[in-house]
Amino acid sequence: MKPLFILSFTVFFTVLNLVNSQTLQSPSAELTMEFSLKNDGTPAYQLSYKNKVVIKPSTLGFELKNDEKSLLNDFTIIKTNTTSFDDTWTPVWGEEKQIRNRYNELAVHLKQNGTDRIMIIRFRMFNEGLGFRYEFPEQKNLVYFVIKEERSQFAMTGDHTAFWIPGDYDTQEYDYTESKLSEIREKFDSAVTDNASQKQFSKTGVQTALIMKTSEGLYINLHEAALINYSCMHLNLDDKHFVFESHLTPDAQGDKGYMQAPCTTPWRTIMVSDDARDILASKMTLNLNDPCKIEDTSWIKPVKYIGVWWEMITGKSSWAYTDDLPAVQLGVTDYTKVTPNKTHAANNTKVKRYIDFASAHGFDGVLVEGWNEGWEDWFGKSKDYVFDFVTPYPDFNVQEIHDYAKSKGVKMIMHHETSGSTRNYERHMDKAYQFMKDNGYDAVKSGYVGNILPRGEYHYSQWIINHYQYAIEKAADYEIMVNAHEAVRPTGICRTYPNLIGNESARGTEFQAFGGSKPNHVTILPFTRLIGGPMDYTPGVFEMDISKLNPNNNSHVNSTIANQLALYVTMYSPLQMAADLPEHYEQFMDAFQFIKDVAIDWDKSIYLEAEPGRYITIARKEKGSSNWFIGNVNGNNPRTSTIKLDFLDKGKKYMATIYADAKDAHYKTNPQAYTINTKKVTSKTKLSQLSVSGGGFAISIKEIK
């Protein structure tokens, strides 16, 4: 069934006078964008919020490759169109049952003097921000062209505070640094931590989504929407003038975009508000993507899962089956003749234990990594034929596991690590997806760890972004849901392809086993990474001392158990993992009850409190139910939330179960100290709830009928 469109929009269309300045307001009239042409015909825009400038005059255009005259200046306006749009659509899954898409639009048709080339800049103004993109209609004088650099500026009004990660062509898996814009350069090197694949381009280069706060209390978010067949945009800062400029990810030859008109760029987005909660609530990014292109979406379902994974991440177990092999030749190496190591986790016995646990506690699925041949030499070798995605290790019986899972009412989740060898993955994709369907797998976690093959391409270059999209669309043909790790960070494409139920593309929970993440990390991610779509953050770790899993790993999970529970609400995703080992959950079954209870699809979301780097509190109503769930994650300093439950139905009575930090809890010194209390609540209830450093709370609210 195609998502319903409730058609309530009105369109009006005007050809304005051809003056060199055009104005566009948000439906609320709080935001105003002024487009203008400079004297030399360079397009520029500025943005104001409540009559104060947020983006100073910023130029727009492209530097082209070769001898072509660039698309930077010498433009005249030949036409402008304005439109208003107001529509409500129903996502297949999401934070809201329905999403309103309301904006005013200005399309500026530019013609370049001398070349007669046409470029349209289309602006869409929502109440929470501005989106714009470049469009190249079919024309004689501009058909194929190569972008040397996109020159879209975002000129800040001052030395704002930013929560940033280093601009990188290959990874977003960094901790956030909070600093003034002027401090980025000096803090850059220490912000770059090791990753399996990484390539920075500038000491003032940062990634989007970027969240900033001005000294006047304005929140500004820069990102992009609908990144299709284009290179991923980073931002490079002129830190003398506080002007960001787009910096696209190059290909092996340094080129940044191969274009064929008619075509469009992704949308560049600027969200602005004096209330941080508006940034979290915004559906601008989704709204700037195309409607769903999958006809029948009945097979797409949110998934709560566990997995044979955390024990490998922590080093307790291994993906590899043997320690004998310095190198594997798939199809030649005979695994029945090697000595198994004692640490291979993806074996029949263990997987059945996980299936039993999933079944007993109502999980939809079980992910198993390390099930297939090739893990002995999968990483860092630039190995082309690294996996075939269909051949299990001797101790993993696909049919037996499939039958067992089916008998227990649990779905197996497939794992396709590509090791960045994209051609190899594409060569095997049809067979791999068919193998999934033949064996009862509906969803795949794919991975792109390490440098990309072909060599010279990056994780975020146009060629490879095209690959990720190919995988999503081909998976849809097989009715397979995709959760792509190490792929480019999402830009709302899940509206168009809702089988993209998750991405990693940021520093996930795994880093808690690789040395730890900052305690306030999860108070930033919803303002940055989650702007583009759900993250498979894999929360739910209860054992914070990793040395208990692996004596050689002294990493500590910088979070309290209550904080871990809250993540199921604050980190919106239709795909939620309970990442820890069954035996750890069995030690804390009362706390684990929240993970069992919490919904993964929602009718409504209320953003109660939010301050990036400090705290986030969100309430969500379970889809098709009267149950509510509240999550609060807290940063470095202890804090007491005061929240009104006035979103509850008036007159109804509810029972709240509050999972909170104990008073003496602390992410580092006492992370497992929590309290669980129940309390009758109504829409008139006010709650006052402490969260410790790196802590939080989670509340389930069920109607008393």
Next chain:
Amino acid sequence: MKPLFILSFTVFFTVLNLVNSQTLQSPSAELTMEFSLKNDGTPAYQLSYKNKVVIKPSTLGFELKNDEKSLLNDFTIIKTNTTSFDDTWTPVWGEEKQIRNRYNELAVHLKQNGTDRIMIIRFRMFNEGLGFRYEFPEQKNLVYFVIKEERSQFAMTGDHTAFWIPGDYDTQEYDYTESKLSEIREKFDSAVTDNASQKQFSKTGVQTALIMKTSEGLYINLHEAALINYSCMHLNLDDKHFVFESHLTPDAQGDKGYMQAPCTTPWRTIMVSDDARDILASKMTLNLNDPCKIEDTSWIKPVKYIGVWWEMITGKSSWAYTDDLPAVQLGVTDYTKVTPNKTHAANNTKVKRYIDFASAHGFDGVLVEGWNEGWEDWFGKSKDYVFDFVTPYPDFNVQEIHDYAKSKGVKMIMHHETSGSTRNYERHMDKAYQFMKDNGYDAVKSGYVGNILPRGEYHYSQWIINHYQYAIEKAADYEIMVNAHEAVRPTGICRTYPNLIGNESARGTEFQAFGGSKPNHVTILPFTRLIGGPMDYTPGVFEMDISKLNPNNNSHVNSTIANQLALYVTMYSPLQMAADLPEHYEQFMDAFQFIKDVAIDWDKSIYLEAEPGRYITIARKEKGSSNWFIGNVNGNNPRTSTIKLDFLDKGKKYMATIYADAKDAHYKTNPQAYTINTKKVTSKTKLSQLSVSGGGFAISIKEIK
């Protein structure tokens, strides 16, 4: 059926004394190779022929990337093995019914001091030359490594005459230059002519196979065999010392080979003889390849074909369906709504005319280029999704053509132009091959015109060579024969995968419509390009004045008609085209009779006369028949061949039909002047036959029963 192996070989094995010098002789004892380690542990070899040095001491090894110690020196010999091998095998198709594979072998096991890395250099000495390769067995200290450059030297003894084309990462489609080695540098720039994709690397860089002649009358050929999962080797000349060194084709990052032990390099081959005919007769290159890996080869059959092709090459017709479209979006562009041009050749009416002609004259197949959507913007745009390989233009009805061809007993030949967009081809390959099988196509001509995608890779880099091999092996899965144009030049892989029935990979007949090739071009190709395998040279052009096809094209075919006929014998291929238009053949039906009669598969080949750049005369006996065919191609100067027919069965009588240049014929001024005579011949007959400049003769000999 797997080719039969007639097991008559003997093997003996010895561990020689571990001295620093080893000798290997050919079975005939005419060739002697001496391997030695220099004082610094650098491996070196030299080669003598009839007690005269042919290759002076030449070093062997590899420069590795990064901080690794290279594999250049510090070696000690830890073991040597010698073996003799003598075997006869039956090719699926070929110049001979059976091929003898006889050689002496020396394997030198080297260990590098300090690193304890093992490298084996394996030499195989045939009567006609030496092959050697590097082998890296499974070992602890050398598993994955990256080749910065292979450093295999071929030190010439003097300033030989060479027939060379410029070293290039992307094309071999050059005319040959005949010069002294010392003259390569000065002649290099003029030897580089325009091509759709080209990239030279050195002013003394040349390609293999390279044929040289010494002042003492020795012929030396340098090439490689079994180029699988490695980069194509060029030769770079130190023109002060006349030392060639291997120069591998780099990838986008400049790397030349990603290796995983156990592995081997291709074979480097040096053929030597004082009789040029031995070079042509050699089966060394095939013998150095693995035996056939296709179990059932019954579906692989030699093909004589015509095609809707030459009229596009000459510019008389077009591949594109319309002139309306500046750019095509496959799946979006609606071809039923555009204005067809009047020049699109691949239409039902014309194709049926070709099918009729093929059927009437006993051709196996009809190739049609330009049948599928996308030709309007296929070239030079770095366009990724350029063809889908299954969607015909509106005027080409696949089913109708299929039915018509079937009714006439003719097979259609598929055309897959990739425009160098290798990922796109791989993405569509399964569907494209299945489409072929569904529609009666057994063979495909594939093309790689223009620069390679992904950008930064070259036609001859390891990544793309891997692609060509993927296409061949996948085609074999579908029982499809492959004729790949613009792919890397062959290296005998057709022994292992005999479904590779042809390649272009040199300057083919098409260049006769692009300004012309040198008249002696075809007297060189058998010494160079054909060493690695058959070429789809597309001979048989009878109308030499291209302006008669296209008034805007003043190109001239530098060949006589008799020369064109001879090519079917001298340019061995199991795939032979009659390239010209049916209406041209209809003007010369007596000469055309030879093309109809000539065989395309052989029991025996006799190399009667040969001198590179001057002349080649070959006699071949048709497979399973008593018919013989003789071809002579001649270079710039008129020449009379004197040939004995003593290869004919004694006591039998034959009727010879001699297609010869008229006395006043000339490739340029009078190319269509020929004579046809018949004559009774026996094994005692001697023939004396004139060939004019750029001329030749062709003789069919049929037993009188």
